[in-house]
Amino acid sequence: MVHMPKTMKRKLSNMFANFFWGVEDQKKKRHWRAWNKLCVPCDEGGVGVRDLDEVQQVMFLKFGWQLLTQDSLWAKFFCAKCVKNSHVSLMQEGRFGSQFWMNAFQGIPLLLQKSQWKVRQENVSLRYDKFTEDGPLCSRVNLITEPLIRVQDLFSTRSACDIIRVKFPKMDNVDWIWNNLLPGKISIYMWKAYFNCLSVDENVRKLGIPIVSCCNCCETHHCEYLNHVLGSGDFASALWRKVYAKMGFPFVAIQGWKERSAAWFRLASRQSQVGILTGLLLSIVVWRL
Known part of the structure; x- marks a missing residue:
């Protein structure tokens, strides 16, 4: 030593x-x-x-x-x-x-x-x-x-x-975010989203870099920030609506992505295969967004 x-x-x-x-x-x-x-x-x-x-x-x-x-x-x-x-x-x-x-x-x-x-x-x-x-x-x-x-x-x-x-x-919910059944890159991406460490336009602006923010996934070309990209944007909302419908869960349109994540994890359970899939699915959807 x-x-x-x-x-x-x-x-x-x-x-x-x-x-x-x-x-x-x-x-x-x-x-x-x-x-x-x-x-x-x-x-x-x-x-x-x-x-x-x-x-x-x-x-x-x-x-x-x-x-x-x-x-x-x-x-x-x-x-x-x-x-x-x-x-x-x-x-x-x-x-x-x-x-x-x-x-x-x-x-x-x-x-x-x-x-x-x-x-x-x-x-x-x-x-x-x-x-x-x-x-x-x-x-x-x-x-x-x-x-x-x-x-x-x-x-x-x-x-x-x-x-x-x-x-x-x-x-919160660290057992689902860093679950062994998830690939490491998905867990890391979910961790970055949880702590707002993704390079969205709003975060780039905070560094003092002047850029024109425009979300390419929305018809209105809304400003790109984390909650918009992962939760409230047109593309994100449409995808979440389909995921909720497939899983049979009630969809709440006006809801931030962190609130949606917390509510989703409360539906997860280790007692059944559906419950485990529910806990893992959120990170996979966020990674694809």
Whole structure:
């Protein structure tokens, strides 16, 4: 595990973002949503990729956890170098010889704060380690002796990432949008529509680009914006009317596409084949629009 410079992480993140949004004629397409908002789980509005900063922090947390729980050569070297074979909670800053050890140290207080020991295996300090909800005993009582108890070693990169990352609000109907039965390109297109990340004329105008907006799917040549293209336009309304008729659902003409999507997903169900088809059909129709 090597400390990755910020410049390298930024360049790699730009490469990932360019790959996601696409390149046309060797020119990068517009990034309609910030990369940090994509690097969150799908149920929080992202696309499920990991941010490189968070990945590196998790790797250092994993290394710190191994130092705390394993009786390895690295753990012995670390204790001898930084804490003089004392408990890691007594470690002081300024006793590190490299960026690697500094990063490893910075994660240990977080591990001690967020972890709780269970009585099972290995040796642990009764005075300094946290095995109750109220924290270590040294924060409440002054123990003279240093008893040992047995603990269980449990760590996962998923739980560590959930600790350090920024949480976003939950996204509705994510199980239908990112359903395994749908091709990835349809799920991504539905995600872009959900967050208004499609290059309709209205969004292009918001960038300060003066263009004459005209919807080619309408006889009145209405201004092209997301709700018009996917919901209220002449072509979209006619298509939705046919889909509702085929499925036997009542059609509401005056309804935005997001409201229509929410109402449609409420009709979906995993209890029957028709219910599953209903949940998948919305994303397919939006993709074809």
